[in-house]
Amino acid sequence: MSARSERTEHTPRRTFLKGAAFGAAGLGAAAAAGCERSGAAPSPAVRPVERTQAFASYVALDLQTDTTAQTDDLLRTLAARVRQLQTEHVPASVGISAPPSDSGTLGPVVAPDGLVINMGYGATFFDHAHGDRKPKGIKAMREFEDDALDRSKCHGDMLLEIRADQQDVVVHALRELTRATRGGLTVRWRQEGSSPPPRPDGAPRNHFGFKDGTSNPTGADFDSLVWIDEPTQPWTRGGTFLVVRLIRMLTEFWDRVSISEQENMFGRVRTTGAPLDGDHESDAPRFEDDPSGDIIPLTAHMRLANPRTSDTDRSRIFRRAYNYTGGADANGNLDLGLVFTCLQRDIEAQFEATQERLEGEPLTDYISPIGGGYFYLPPRDAGSGISTTGGIL
Numbered sequence: 382m383s384a385r386s387e388r389t390e391h392t393p394r395r396t397f398l399k400g401a402a403f404g405a406a407g408l409g410a411a412a413a414a415g416c417e418r419s420g421a422a423p424s425p426a427v428r429p430v431e432r433t434q435a436f437a438s439y440v441a442l443d444l445q446t447d448t449t450a451q452t453d454d455l456l457r458t459l460a461a462r463v464r465q466l467q468t469e470h471v472p473a474s475v476g477i478s479a480p481p482s483d484s485g486t487l488g489p490v491v492a493p494d495g496l497v498i499n500m501g502y503g504a505t506f507f508d509h510a511h512g513d514r515k516p517k518g519i520k521a522m523r524e525f526e527d528d529a530l531d532r533s534k535c536h537g538d539m540l541l542e543i544r545a546d547q548q549d550v551v552v553h554a555l556r557e558l559t560r561a562t563r564g565g566l567t568v569r570w571r572q573e574g575s576s577p578p579p580r581p582d583g584a585p586r587n588h589f590g591f592k593d594g595t596s597n598p599t600g601a602d603f604d605s606l607v608w609i610d611e612p613t614q615p616w617t618r619g620g621t622f623l624v625v626r627l628i629r630m631l632t633e634f635w636d637r638v639s640i641s642e643q644e645n646m647f648g649r650v651r652t653t654g655a656p657l658d659g660d661h662e663s664d665a666p667r668f669e670d671d672p673s674g675d676i677i678p679l680t681a682h683m684r685l686a687n688p689r690t691s692d693t694d695r696s697r698i699f700r701r702a703y704n705y706t707g708g709a710d711a712n713g714n715l716d717l718g719l720v721f722t723c724l725q726r727d728i729e730a731q732f733e734a735t736q737e738r739l740e741g742e743p744l745t746d747y748i749s750p751i752g753g754g755y756f757y758l759p760p761r762d763a764g765s766g767i768s769t770t771g772g773i774l
């Protein structure tokens with residue numbers, strides 16, 4: 382079944398049009414939709430790498446609009462609200478006979494508290510509108526050999542990535558954005574996550590107790606691996622592709638594995654996060670000194686994911702992970718996992734190439750990818766200064 386035909390049927394109620402009251406955001410929305418038709422593309426080099434806020438929500442949405450004009454109105458409304466939420470403001474007073482303009486959960490003054498909102502676009506968005514602006518390389522998320530995908534948690538016409546320092550700020554933003562677009566967008570799936578503080582230092586730990594996020598490209602490497610630079614599609618320049626994978630972690634099984642086996646599976650020491658051939662988390666592994674994998678097994682996750690060879694150098698990705706906790710499954714097993722996300726300029730050459738190398742790795746016995754999607758994050762609208770995509774990084 383195609384992603385398109387899996388769309389939930391819904392009778393459009395275009396109440397989002399009323400949301401235009403939030404203010405003019407035409408420029409911003411146009412850029413967010415990748416449909417800014419003229420003007421110089423922003424320089425990718427000016428973008429700082431944003432930190433990972435403590436809480437996040439990933440919300441995939443499906444369009445329920447019938448025409449491009451309606452879709453554009455919806456995007457304007459959404460972008461205006463995104464912009465407003467990222468700015469400290471006092472919600473407008475609408476009198477006592479109308480529903481309040483804000484849920485009030487953040488009190489009388491809405492403070493952003495590190496709020497970053499990115500608007501993403503799945504391949505199916507461009508079937509709906511602006512097909513001529515579809516970025517090369519955006520497509521439906523591929524199913525891999527070790528996946529156990531739950532169709533109700535895959536794909537989406539759009540994605541909102543909402544990150545903030547407090548959980549109530551994330552939920553407030555999510556609630557206001559869905560309220561502003563009710564009738565025009567329906568929620569397809571949603572996953573919340575959190576990123577714990579360093580214990581005691583370095584990258585935050587995942588549910589397996591290992592530091593996660595240690596090795597990531599930085600500086601010029603980051604720029605050349607992450608920002609799209611496609612000469613035939615100048616409007617995408619400085620945008621990026623976001624891959625989201627919802628990965629269940631089978632902690633009941635994991636907790637029965639010896640520490641040495643656990644460490645061999647990742648190639649790192651659990652306590653310090655150092656590679657098995659090093660002393661500190663920041664030490665680079667020296668695979669060339671250990672060609673047969675006596676110290677860091679050839680099947681170790683980090684070694685397969687990034688073999689550090691000239692052949693695989695361009696397949697590196699920028700990762701950002703959030704731990705999720707759900708309830709329990711029918712067997713009483715805890716529903717714990719990782720919202721794995723990565724940014725890259727070319728999904729096939731980077732995420733998919735990395736995922737292919739990881740196929741069949743020992744870790745696959747303890748994890749199970751259940752959902753996610755591929756999304757395009759457009760460049761910021763430098764001209765208007767509106768961070769319509771929430772400041773991608």
Ligand code: HEM
Pocket residue numbers: 584587589591592593594595596597626628629630647649682683684686687698700719721732735736739748
């Ligand atoms: C639940 C699933 C996963 C867990 C628990 C996990 C855990 C880890 C850990 C502990 C590290 C070492 C520390 C670090 O550098 O961050 C790591 C590294 C890495 N992982 Fe994963 N990971 C998961 C899924 C994935 C997926 C799906 C991909 C991509 C397809 C991936 C790609 C990478 C890469 C590229 C590195 C860095 C390797 C390096 O440069 O040394 N991981 N992961």
